Amino acid sequence: MIDYIWYQMLPERFRPHDVDPNRIHLLDDLRKSWSLTDEVFFEILIQSDWATKRLQKRLYEDAKRDNPRLSDRQIFKEIIMSRTISRIPFGLDISEEEVNNALNSIRNIDELIEFIMSQEKAIEPPDQYKMRSKMNTQISKIMEFQEAPKEIKTDLVTRVINMLRLISAYFKLRE
16 A cells, blocks of 8 residues: 555545556655655645546546436536536636537547646646646656656755755745
8 A cells, every 4th residue: 555645635536546556656756856745745746737637537437437328528518517617716717608619629538638628727827937837747757658757866966956946936936
């Protein structure tokens, strides 16, 4: 069993039981290389593209299993609507009519995921110093790509350099 605190914090549907455990260890190495607390890393991980993709696929699979009579279009609509401001604070600002129009071009789960991610990118706060995109890219490399990195440096020098990057970005944001 994997006993990282950030891993235990993940809701069950996000826990990557179907992933090689070495990739989970690489995620923790990534956390260590940036000297992040488990709580901060959990927040970054849960907001990553990997987590968004995983959630949409799980919602689709659950809906297909629980409601086999629903069409893909009906399921896709419900998934998109579940992410709108009509259902959650700070959700997508998109009307049901706009969702219906978007559904005309969404043919499969991958296109649904692309649509949701493009909508979320449009409302994301600016990533002025690219820290969020760097972490997101590293998480994606570990969790999605065929060839995961063999190792992630967690030595003191790497951690200090990454910490200086974080501090620098923080002070630039405050200017």
